Amino acid sequence: MPATDRAGPPSLAVFTHGELIGDALIKIPFVRALRGLFPDHRITWITTEGTHLATTLRPMMDGLIDEFRADTGIGRNPLGLLKPMPIKDRFSLVLDTQALPWRTLLARRLKHDLFVSACAGYRLSDRRPPPGYKEPRHVLDRLFDLLEVAGGRRPPLDMAVPIPAEAEAEARAVLPDGPGYIAIAPGAGKRVKCWPLDRFVELARAQVADGRVPVFILGPAELDWLPELRAAVPQALFPLQDAELAEPRYSPLRTIALTRRCAAAVANDSGTSHLFGLADVPLLTLYGPTTAEKLRPKVTRGAVLTASTFGGREMERIPADAAIKEVEALIGS
Missing domain, CATH: 3.40.50.2000 (Glycogen Phosphorylase B;)
Structure with missing residues (x-):
């Protein structure tokens, strides 16, 4: 049967x-x-x-x-x-x-x-x-x-996943209405896929100069960067390191809810870049040794910068000013 x-x-x-x-x-x-x-x-x-x-x-x-x-x-x-x-x-x-x-x-x-x-x-x-x-x-x-x-028919591609009301409320309390927030994820599964930290600092400082607030999304593998980033960009926020956060601290839904409060996001080729994609905010993704064509996050508005554009596969080949310009274009589009 x-x-x-x-x-x-x-x-x-x-x-x-x-x-x-x-x-x-x-x-x-x-x-x-x-x-x-x-x-x-x-x-x-x-x-x-x-x-x-x-x-x-x-x-x-x-x-x-x-x-x-x-x-x-x-x-x-x-x-x-x-x-x-x-x-x-x-x-x-x-x-x-x-x-x-x-x-x-x-x-x-x-x-x-x-x-x-x-x-x-x-x-x-x-x-x-x-x-x-x-x-x-x-x-x-x-x-x-x-x-x-x-x-027999093609379903629509809807990247923005639904977020529980309690996660939305928590994100709103952490990132209240007012300033424009820019989510920044400097980590990746392999350090070879990471843009140099000083470039992320330069990018974050440019956002501060334009009246925005950088929001660094750091996972447990990036905690050693926290003191350096706090010292270099004192105006930045680090919501996942808030001592009052309920566990599990690194919940994917929490990261998506926080990102949805932001005007744009920047990430390396990483799991966090796909969480940013599921928030469907304007997203800049940075690629070096990996390729964007197969796995880049799909968002309504997005951009990619690749090291190959600047002559190689090493992430440090991507200049900070190129990323700053892409973020400005995404926010203004």
């Missing part, structure tokens, strides 16, 4: 290899669009490895994902093709989001009525895009193409 004919809502499974924090943040608009396109389906998120969607970002998944089956091991080894599939459920639709053909063949073994995968140019998929289709470079564009093929 087809899954859609059984009692209860139709079922949908998404198969991924897993999501580190950056991958998970990038996929949040996809998850929201998935729920919007299939509002009556029971959605199960199946991963080979772990996923931060089920842990760090779990509060943001309420009402979007009905069940997580994380760290299943499905797709960990090609020999899995010779073993029984550990998940016995049947799904009306299986969406395969990864790109390795042998993993897609494993995903196809999930019982399904319809299987859709972009792997190998949709050659292993039950549905395909029109002839002449060219795969876009950006991850979100690829995922939204997958939704369009599966659902």
